[in-house]
Amino acid sequence: MQVAPGLYKRLTSGLGGFATAIAACLLLVGVIFLITPRSDKELLPTIDYRSQEWALAHNGPYQAWGPKGLPATWRATSARLHGLGEKGRPVAWHLGFVTPSGQYAALEESNEKAKDYVPRMTNSKAALGTKVVDGVTWDTYYRRDKKANSLARTLKDGVSIVVTGTASYDELAVLAASLKPLDKNDTAVVSPAPTQRS
Template identity: 45%
Template sequence: MERFTQGFLGYAVAMAVCLLGVGAFLFVTPTGDSEHIPSVDYSIDAINARNAAPYQVWVPEATPKDWVPTSSRLTGQGVVTWRLGFATAARSHAMLAQSNEQPAGEFVNRMANTSTAVGTQQIGGVTWERRYREDKNQRTLVRILPDVALVVTGQADWPELATLAASLRQQPASTATPAPSPSASASGS
């Protein structure tokens, strides 16, 4: 027995036993071939935004069924900002950001990571400004209304961003009593 605990042979036997244990563990551990992207339910943030925002909130309706909502964050009191992120069918990122922050241009520039317009695009009969930041591969669609700035941005391609922008529907103003301050409502990041 003493010869198995000393020298190279003892080391080789111990190593073989360890490798067999690891191999058996890997063999019985299930692996998934399908991708899993965690999804969030943003309906509560949509309701809270309608209750808290001094503007009519825009909510995506009828996004493609293979898009996954991945994050929702509602912040503010008076100045209300809602960010809603999606993994698109191509598994790129697209985000809707809306806010009544003033001046609206500062909010838009921050969300787009650039202040330079590269053109416009018609979506559903409405003109959106296009912005592109090459070093971040970030595309952005911007629409500034009198009471709210809408930003659709991400690494998704232009058609995917246009799909998100086209899905936006302005919600009727809430007649409910305003909800408690949504200063840190978050369902993701």
């Protein structure tokens, strides 16, 4: 199809040409947007935290605890180990999961003073009550503005363990129940969990 020279000039130059080019680009972007498959779910990478678990079990200044036997539907998405090898500094381990219900749950453990560590990890200064998980009593916390639930306990050796996140207390209890002392061979130590809190 041949276009008259006057019409061609109007469509390809000046404000008319600019508007035509913009409209063509927007149309192309719209078509690409419509035909590209999308997911409404945010995709978080699954990570392998075993090297951090091994390092903490072998080189940490306290008896490390880690999840053993969590169902495969619990997907680890974040892990951070701080303070290891830094003399005089508390060691802290964070391990985050997406739960089977699609919520977030994290293990936070440290030999930092419990009076500082637990309120910071739970985002709350005072416990609301207690929950017994596999015979072990945990303090319960809730922060309304962040919709965060937490279970926390401090062991006899001063190590604090917090499980926290948007997951329900029942899902947090699954994570809490899976926590076992780690031995130097990166396997669970077969011994009863301490029930005493300081």
